[in-house]
Amino acid sequence: MKRTYIVAIACILLAIVLMVYGFASPSTNGRTARPVYALLLPEDIGTTVLQLRQGAQTAAAEQEAELRLFIAEQSSPAGPQLLSFLAAVEMLGVDAIILGECEKDVLEEAARIARAQSIPLVALWDHQSDAEAITVASNDGAQGRLLWEAYFDAGGAAAPMHVFTDAAARSAARLSGFEAASGGGATVHQLANVTDVTALAASLPPQSVVFALTPELTQALAEAGRGQFSLWGMDTGDSRVPLLENGWVSGLLMEMPYAQGHQAISAATAHAGKAAQNAFIESPSRVVTKDTMYDSENVKLVFPLLQ
Amino acid sequence: MICPMRKAIEKRKGSSLYLTILLCSLVTMGTLLLFLALTLTPRISSLLEQNAIDRTKDTVRQGTSSVEVYVNNMLATLNYLSGLSPATAEADGGRYQIQLDMVEKSQQDVKNIAFFAEDGALLSATGAGLAVPTAEVAAAEWFEKALSWKGTVTYFSSPHVQHLFTDRHDWVVTLSRAVDYEDAGQVKTGVLLVDYTFPAIASLASGIQLGASGYAYIIDAQDAIISHPKQHLIYAGIAGEEMQAAIAQVVGTTRDVMDGRERILIVHPIGQTRWRMVGVAYIDEMLALQSAFIRIFFIVLLCGGLLSLAGASLTAYYVTRPIYHLQEKMRAVEEGDLNTKITERGFQEIRMVSRTFNHMLQRIRDLMHQIVVEQEAKRLHELNALQAQINPHFLYNTLDSIIWIEEQGRSEEAIEMVSALARLFRISISKGRNIITVREELEHVRNYLIIQKMRFKDRFTHEIIADEAALAHRTVKLILQPLVENAIHHAIDPYGERTLHIQIRAWVEEEYLLLSVRDDGMGIPPDILSTILTSPAGKSGIGLRNVHERIRLTCGERYGLTVDSVADEGTLITIRLPAGMEEPA
Numbered sequence: 099m100k101r102t103y104i105v106a107i108a109c110i111l112l113a114i115v116l117m118v119y120g121f122a123s124p125s126t127n128g129r130t131a132r133p134v135y136a137l138l139l140p141e142d143i144g145t146t147v148l149q150l151r152q153g154a155q156t157a158a159a160e161q162e163a164e165l166r167l168f169i170a171e172q173s174s175p176a177g178p179q180l181l182s183f184l185a186a187v188e189m190l191g192v193d194a195i196i197l198g199e200c201e202k203d204v205l206e207e208a209a210r211i212a213r214a215q216s217i218p219l220v221a222l223w224d225h226q227s228d229a230e231a232i233t234v235a236s237n238d239g240a241q242g243r244l245l246w247e248a249y250f251d252a253g254g255a256a257a258p259m260h261v262f263t264d265a266a267a268r269s270a271a272r273l274s275g276f277e278a279a280s281g282g283g284a285t286v287h288q289l290a291n292v293t294d295v296t297a298l299a300a301s302l303p304p305q306s307v308v309f310a311l312t313p314e315l316t317q318a319l320a321e322a323g324r325g326q327f328s329l330w331g332m333d334t335g336d337s338r339v340p341l342l343e344n345g346w347v348s349g350l351l352m353e354m355p356y357a358q359g360h361q362a363i364s365a366a367t368a369h370a371g372k373a374a375q376n377a378f379i380e381s382p383s384r385v386v387t388k389d390t391m392y393d394s395e396n397v398k399l400v401f402p403l404l405q
Numbered sequence: 406m407i408c409p410m411r412k413a414i415e416k417r418k419g420s421s422l423y424l425t426i427l428l429c430s431l432v433t434m435g436t437l438l439l440f441l442a443l444t445l446t447p448r449i450s451s452l453l454e455q456n457a458i459d460r461t462k463d464t465v466r467q468g469t470s471s472v473e474v475y476v477n478n479m480l481a482t483l484n485y486l487s488g489l490s491p492a493t494a495e496a497d498g499g500r501y502q503i504q505l506d507m508v509e510k511s512q513q514d515v516k517n518i519a520f521f522a523e524d525g526a527l528l529s530a531t532g533a534g535l536a537v538p539t540a541e542v543a544a545a546e547w548f549e550k551a552l553s554w555k556g557t558v559t560y561f562s563s564p565h566v567q568h569l570f571t572d573r574h575d576w577v578v579t580l581s582r583a584v585d586y587e588d589a590g591q592v593k594t595g596v597l598l599v600d601y602t603f604p605a606i607a608s609l610a611s612g613i614q615l616g617a618s619g620y621a622y623i624i625d626a627q628d629a630i631i632s633h634p635k636q637h638l639i640y641a642g643i644a645g646e647e648m649q650a651a652i653a654q655v656v657g658t659t660r661d662v663m664d665g666r667e668r669i670l671i672v673h674p675i676g677q678t679r680w681r682m683v684g685v686a687y688i689d690e691m692l693a694l695q696s697a698f699i700r701i702f703f704i705v706l707l708c709g710g711l712l713s714l715a716g717a718s719l720t721a722y723y724v725t726r727p728i729y730h731l732q733e734k735m736r737a738v739e740e741g742d743l744n745t746k747i748t749e750r751g752f753q754e755i756r757m758v759s760r761t762f763n764h765m766l767q768r769i770r771d772l773m774h775q776i777v778v779e780q781e782a783k784r785l786h787e788l789n790a791l792q793a794q795i796n797p798h799f800l801y802n803t804l805d806s807i808i809w810i811e812e813q814g815r816s817e818e819a820i821e822m823v824s825a826l827a828r829l830f831r832i833s834i835s836k837g838r839n840i841i842t843v844r845e846e847l848e849h850v851r852n853y854l855i856i857q858k859m860r861f862k863d864r865f866t867h868e869i870i871a872d873e874a875a876l877a878h879r880t881v882k883l884i885l886q887p888l889v890e891n892a893i894h895h896a897i898d899p900y901g902e903r904t905l906h907i908q909i910r911a912w913v914e915e916e917y918l919l920l921s922v923r924d925d926g927m928g929i930p931p932d933i934l935s936t937i938l939t940s941p942a943g944k945s946g947i948g949l950r951n952v953h954e955r956i957r958l959t960c961g962e963r964y965g966l967t968v969d970s971v972a973d974e975g976t977l978i979t980i981r982l983p984a985g986m987e988e989p990a
Contacts, residue, residue, distance in 0.1 A: 102722040109715035113708040120704035153637065160618070339574055357641035382641045392566060394629065395640045401566045401574055403604055 133163045133193035135366050138183050138208070140176035140200050141169070144335050145402050146355045147198075150222070153359025154196065161367050166192070180204045184211060192217065194366035197231075199223040205231070218369035220362045224378075226267050232369060232377045234362045236353050238268045241332075241383050242275030245309055248349050248385030249330050257328075258303055259284035262295065262319060263311040272311045284309065296322045303327075320346040330385075338400060342388045349387040352399045357382060423725045430717030438706050438713075446702060450695050457691040461615055462658065462671050465684030468613035468621055469673040472606060476677045479601050482512060483559060483580050486597055491520045491528065491586040505531050516575045517567060517600035520584070521548065523593060528586075533571040542569065551581035551596045558582075561678045563625045564603040564632065576603040607632040610682065616690035626679035628652045651683045660688070727751025731759060743770055779958055786955045787839060806860050818859060825855040835882055839959065840988055843911050843918070844876040850885040850909060857893055864897050866904055871911035878918045879986040881959050884952045885909060888922040888966075888978050891949065896926020896976060918982040925975035934970050949978070956982065 137154055139147060151167065158165035168183035170176040180200055187195060188211045197208050199222060209229040212219035221231040224238055261276060261284045263269040273286065287298060292314045299322035302308065306327040310316035316331025323329055325345045333352045334341060341347045358381040365379055386396045486508060492501045505518045509531040519530035525543030527535045535542070542548055550560045562579040577600035584597045606623075610632045613621035622633035628648065630636060638644035650661035651670045659670050669691065671684040727750055734747045743766060747759040803826055811819040832849040835841050847869055854867050867889075889907060897905045908923040929937060938953045953966040960983050970976040 102718050105718050106715040109711040109718070113711040113715075116704050116708050116711070120701055120708075149637075156634070162617075343568070354637065354641045356637035357643050360638055361643065382643070392568070397566055398636060398640060401576060403576055403607065 133161075133367070133370060134166060134190075135163055135194045135196060135363065136166050136168060136183075136187045136190075136192045137196045137198075137362075138168045138180055138187075138200075139170065139198035140180060141172060141198075146333075146335060146353075149402050150198075150355035150359040153356035153361075154363050155359075156356075157360040157363035161363065163193075163363065163367065165363070166190075177201045177204055181207060184208055187211065188215070191215065193370055194218045194220060196220040196362045196366060197222065199225075202227060205229050216372065218366055218372060218375070220365050222358060222362060224268060224271065226271075230376055232365050232375065232379065234358055234365055234379045235381055236358075236383045237275075237378075237380050238271030239275030239278070240380070241351055242272035242277070242311065243279040244383055244385055245272075245311075245330050245349075245351050246276050246279040248351070248387070249307065249309075249328075252349065252387060254307065254328075257305050257307045259307045259309065260302060261286045261309045261311065262298075262315045263288050264292075264315065265290065266312065269311045276309060276311070289315070292318050295319055299323050299327075316347065316350070317341075339391075342386070342391050342400070345388060349385045351383055351385050352396075353383050354381060354399065356402070422728065423721045426721035426724055427717050430720060431714060434713035434717070435710065438709055442703070442706055446699060449702075450699060453695040453698060454692055457694065458658070458669060461619075461669065461684060461686045461691060464613060464615060465621060465671045465673055465682060468610065468684070469675055469682045471609045472623075472680075472682065473676045475606060475609060476675065479514075479578075479580055479599070480559060480677055482508065482515065483582060483597070483599050486518065486599060487556070487582055487584050491584055491595055491597065492588075496588065502529050505529060514602045514605050515599060516577050516602050517570060517573065517598065519569075519598045520586075521596045521598065523552070523595060528595060530570070533573055535569060536571040536573075537569055547579050547581040547598065548596050551583045552594065554583060555594070556583040556585070559677075561680075563629065564606070567600050575600065576607075577601055578603050578606060603632075613684065615684055615686040616693075617687075618690060619684070619686040621682055621684045622646070623675070623680050623682055624648070624651070631680060648683075651681075656681070724752070727755040727759075731755065731762070735762070738766065743773070783839075783955065783958045786951050786958065802860065803856050806856075810859065822856055822859050825852040828852045829856065833883060838988070839882060840879045840986060841882040842876065843871065843878050843880050843920070846880050846882060846885055846920075847871055847876070847909070847911060849883065850889055853886045853889060854907075857889075861893065861897065863904060864901060865893060865907055867907040867909065869909045869911075871909075872913060875911040875913045875918060878913065878982075878984055879988065880918060880920065880980075880982050881956050884956065884980055885920060885922060887952050888949065888980075892922060892924040892926065892976065895929075896924040898926070913984050916984050918984045918986070920980040920982070921977060922980075923975060923977045928972040928974055929968070929970035929976055930972065934968060937968055938966060952980075956980065960986065 135158065141147060155165055170179040177200065181204055184207050194217050195208050195212055197205065197219065205221065205225055205227060206229055208219055209231060213230065219231040221233045222235060224233055224235045225231065261273060263273050263286060265288060289295060295315060295318040299319055304326055308319055308327050308329045310319050310329065310331035313332045313334050317334045317337060319329055319331065320341045323346065328348045329346065330349045331347060333350050338350055342350065361379055361381055384396065384399065386400055390396050391400045489501060489504050509515045509518050517532060520528045521542055522528050525539040525548060547560050547562050560581040564576060564578050566574050567577045567579065568574055580599045580601065582597050583594050585592050586595050610621050610623050611634050615621065620634045623631040625631050633639060633646065635644045639646055647661055647663045650659050651672050654670060654672045656672050656674055661668055661670060667688040669686050669688055673682045675682055731747060734745050737745045745766065747762055749756045749759045807819050807822050810822065829849060829852040832845055851869060889909065892907050906925050910921045912919055938950050949966060949968065956965045964981050964983060967979045968976065
């Protein structure tokens with residue numbers, strides 16, 4: 099008798115467990131909650147930041163993650179605002195921190211929080227520091243090389259070459275890549291101040307080929323030269339279209355902030371649950387000229403479709 | 406043909422009823438569940454899959470319809486503008502220009518409206534002036550195609566950045582059509598251009614959601630992507646799109662595999678344009694409901710099986726419990742406890758068996774009691790018969806007769822009498838046997854008669870006639886002597902005037918062994934005759950009734966004594982016994 103009741107009760111209990119497990123809603127059936135990522139940006143101006151946000155938001159939607167934006171206001175210095183954002187993020191508890199280009203102390207604080215909470219830190223620029231972070235950015239050295247190759251592929255003739263750069267680490271990396279690709283031979287002008295460009299530009303021979311390794315230098319040289327020399331530089335943002343159309347620049351190296359934002363979220367998801375670690379994910383770049391600015395693969399870079 | 410299961414069960418011969426009920430219930434339920442699974446699962450899966458595909462198609466169709474509605478609105482605007490009379494500002498005082506401005510302002514999605522002469526010269530435009538040379542306009546595809554179609558067909562461009570106009574770089578779709586106009590009295594043909602903002606169209610396509618990962622994109626007549634939710638990533642080289650299957654399909658539904666996931670592609674033309682909407686849905690997401698259904702269905706089947714097992718187990722238990730109870734009680738009876746009573750419980754059939762078993766037990770108890778009573782009666786009768794043999798009066802009289810004879814010096818007669826007495830008692834005891842041969846019974850009565858003869862001398866005579874065949878048969882012992890004793894005591898003439906004759910016979914007739922004692926005495930009065938076999942023993946001892954009862958107890962109801970008597974003529978007592986009676990074991 100006992101055995102019969104034991105068998106019957108065991109079968110009924112097992113059936114109940116199966117029914118509960120089988121009919122449990124997906125949200126309680128082993129699926130984890132949506133991950134939360136924090137995106138901290140020092141500024142919110144320009145199409146570049148907008149595209150970066152859009153790419154990140156699109157990726158977050160695809161991966162069913164929640165993206166919380168922390169964007170510093172232009173009216174105040176970005177550093178202290180970002181630090182306060184990080185304090186809030188630390189209290190909130192997120193699954194990843196994605197950080198736009200910022201000062202070293204902000205980066206180190208973000209790295210500390212990521213380490214303490216065993217979450218990944220994704221840096222959107224090549225910070226070249228000891229902070230443990232997954233870097234999603236363009237390879238500056240490769241950018242320098244791309245710039246040279248675009249000029250060369252466009253039938254660049256032998257001409258006096260001048261490279262304008264500044265003291266920033268990214269510029270140095272670009273210069274290194276440029277020189278490695280070009281084999282040297284270009285005159286390097288390292289400027290402490292952008293305003294020094296005007297005088298220098300006026301002294302350049304008309305057939306010169308000028309390479310500018312920062313957007314600011316590119317803008318300044320384009321305005322100074324006004325097409326007198328062939329200028330190849332970095333994307334100047336919203337002024338890129340008239341510069342290209344007017345011929346004041348021959349080619350602009352353009353990053354892909356939408357893709358970068360998308361890659362940042364994908365990297366955060368891929369490293370979810372693990373502490374930040376050093377890794378570099380290259381974000382693509384491309385050189386666009388006046389002739390190619392309306393090509394299908396470039397037109398959306400030059401004229402981003404923003405929503 | 407015997408069912409294999411039945412054969413297997415019969416082969417076991419004695420399989421547990423509990424297990425049989427359990428297995429039969431499980432097999433029945435299992436067969437039913439299996440039947441449901443095999444018939445319902447494919448059908449419902451197919452229906453769910455088809456339903457998912459149909460819903461996906463409907464979604465794509467609706468998205469396409471939205472784009473078509475937008476496109477129709479664009480064409481309606483173009484048609485309206487085509488109906489106006491194009492003219493330069495100088496020619497009509499700016500009326501045409503005002504009309505164009507009104508249309509542009511009234512429609513949020515119109516970015517540029519311009520009218521060009523046959524050579525590409527700008528005749529009228531909303532907003533800014535021309536930013537490119539006239540030759541470039543004339544060479545543009547939208548211009549050339551519109552002119553060549555002479556207003557019969559509208560040119561529909563792919564989305565592009567419009568850079569014809571100063572300080573304007575909008576993402577647009579350009580519609581162009583050749584329109585005739587009058588210039589200085591001449592009819593000329595120009596080209597009307599209307600730029601519609603593209604993001605509005607792109608958002609219609611990007612808003613189509615086909616499952617968690619599905620999406621829709623638009624391709625043009627040259628199979629180039631017009632709008633794609635991942636266009637940025639595709640151009641960045643981070644993502645890709647497999648379009649071969651969609652391009653090959655042209656219109657309709659097809660399937661392909663990308664990144665290891667099977668996709669269903671729904672290609673739908675967008676009317677008025679040569680664009681096509683391609684809806685991409687992932688099969689694994691579409692069939693998530695199907696998977697969930699199958700999972701739940703099988704969980705339900707499994708639960709059904711478990712509950713069936715529980716139910717079958719309990720049913721088998723409750724069916725067999727009364728039988729086990731019955732079995733235990735029967736075992737108790739088998740071990741000798743005849744006072745066991747089975748509680749009538751359980752199913753009707755089991756109750757009936759229990760009731761019948763109780764009746765059987767009661768019957769056994771009654772029969773055993775009856776046997777005990779009969780054996781007791783038999784023993785008592787035998788005891789009485791034996792007691793008669795050692796009747797003190799008979800013994801006293803016999804011994805007295807022996808003494809008297811011996812005193813008379815008739816030693817030989819005394820010896821004969823003592824011998825006869827000894828033989829009488831020996832046969833009476835017969836080593837405890839109840840059944841003896843006819844020869845021994847006759848010997849017994851003969852010895853009795855020897856003794857009585859010596860006492861009664863000539864007052865009676867006797868003869869014993871026995872068939873040789875009857876001598877070997879068996880009879881209940883001590884049945885003749887009481888009859889002879891009765892005859893001597895009751896039939897003999899008390900006055901001694903007549904000599905009583907006693908005849909003892911033994912013969913076999915058919916299946917009966919017959920013994921008789923006849924006398925020619927006074928007979929038995931009718932009133933006594935009627936109750937002679939039922940009345941208790943008379944003063945001579947055990948009586949006829951004792952003999953009659955013993956015969957009936959031993960041999961059965963149809964055997965015993967019959968007494969015939971006629972007054973003054975005599976009495977015949979016939980003893981009926983079964984022929985061939987065996988010595989009891």
